[in-house]
Amino acid sequence: MKKKLIAVLMIAVLTLSLAACQGKDDSKDTSKKEKTEDSSEKKAAPKKEQKTVEITLPASLVGDSEATLDEEAKAAGVTEVTKNEDGSVTLKMTEEAHQNLLNEIKTGIDESIQEILQDKENYPSFDSITYNDEVTEFDVNVDASVYGGLESFVVIALYVEGNMYQSLNAVPEDQLKTIVNFKNKDTGEVIESGDSTAMDDSALSE
Template identity: 40%
Template sequence: MKHKIWFYVSMSLCIITIIVVIGTGIWVYIDDQRFSAHQEVTVLTYASSAKSNPAEGKVDEESTGNGGEDSEDQDISAEKGLFSVEITLPASFFEGRSQDEIMASANEDGIKDVTVNSDGSVTYKMSKSKHKEMLSEYKKSIDDMIAGMLDGPDEVASFTDIKYNDNMSEFNVYVDKSKYNEMESMSVLAFYTSGLFYHTLNGTDSSDLEVVVNFIDKDTDEVFQSGSSKDLGE
């Protein structure tokens, strides 16, 4: 059973990658900024590489914002200081946007300290309260997505409830097994990417990055199917 779900998940990742390559815009919202499915694939790539090289994903402070050579690095990082948080997003997040547009958008969101680095990545420095607000807004976008899956345009017939823990490392999907089919397991791919993205923005160490999704029988509370982001791509 577990092998089957990862077969479908792997197929989904391939489809998403193809969509990205041909430039199809599939958008999700985070902190009032638009990010394409390419960014979610970037998060998965980041998490996968971090398993074999925990050092990846950390910002090289000597190479950001100092006129160095362009980099193909696609890492996302968050560094927490005593009073502030720095978040660096890769250049791929800002394709088609000018530096002025990036700065203006950040200022509108109350982020005044913005650096467009030589490799095209952008570093935001914000207060801890602003960082907390950003994470809260991101969780709200996940809640909206879940609402759509339970009773909305993206409704999955067998899903009766979806819950996640405080740090978004575990999602529990309650299902009516009489209506469930394994193809519906593909619907939860966004939970892996969303959870990993949340962890990364929250400064979680790369070696600790993991999101688990459980499928639970609503009548018996039995976990009958489960998967981990660490298994993606294996």
Template identity: 30%
Template sequence: MRSKHLLGLLMLSAFLFFTGCSSEEKKDTGTEQTSKEADKKSEDGNESVKVDKGLLNVGVTLPASMFEGEDMDSSIAEAEKEGIKVTKNDDGSVTYKMSKAKHKEMMKEMETELQKTIADTKNGEDYPSVKEVSHNKGYSEFTLEVEREAYENSFDGFAVFGLGLSGMFYQLFNGVGPEKYEVKILVKDTSTGEVFDEVIYPDAMEETEEES
């Protein structure tokens, strides 16, 4: 389905945005940012995903930074093939306006991909210490049940990153504001039931960038 290809482009753009925006901020470490500049940056709508749910249509606005180094025209062409109206905004962002039915279809496909990620995490060969993954309805909280010793002595912690990123994508495209979205991941010892680790996204991504 073409819509799945479009979803892939949107999610790829979102992934590049999330992994790249912190790096861009780090380039300015040699200069001090005044409080006014910080306020201006926080108010700049060009650096957030916006979802406008109207009575008949839904508008998803992706910031210009999501398209850096990407073929914007290709993404737009794919969207228009799906009957989605695309508008290039003056600030470089792009607004995809679609019917509520189309947005519902996109969210359903995103949920399907998220469920696949969950299944691969607990049943695949990449994270052998992970035995179970549960979540709430909005994908804002996940619980990983793991064999603690094996988990702590492996790279299975990368499973947390994948779920955190997927949960953030789902919330953002479903209309949760950039200032409100959050994904909490609890890591529980399957033998004792003890929660021995808690990771909050996007905070964890910012902390990782500060440490690097």
């Protein structure tokens, strides 16, 4: 699996998520403009200051996507994007923008899962894919009679998506860990399992 493919997967998730957040913000702005006719006669209520959330994406997840990340992040409400010396990127945003971002990342994950499940040519044994709320563990439920072994493309894609969500949820880089279990859909028995700590540059460059 080439490293560029992993970068593309990450960019796709971020672009979908951040663009969706932007769309929501734009719709709110439009509705506000429609209600400004009589606002000049009213004293504006003081705005409640929102806390700032600061998160750092490790260099291993940023890859070659810095330019795209910078553009899309700012469009979605991220107030500051800083490239650090070690290749990581620090994002600053409001709590509301942060929560919207996390929600939309999950929406992107759900859509990518549906695409995998619909690809019966390459993954005929897959029945369903679920994940926990923290996106630290995925269960790929399969038909054991058809299952032919751990699917590297799916595993790496889920590793990247899980680690990306955790990183955006302020989990430190040394604590990032996404587990993927392949389970018998009828019995719930784990057939195979792996986690993202085994994913390194050498594996991605193959």
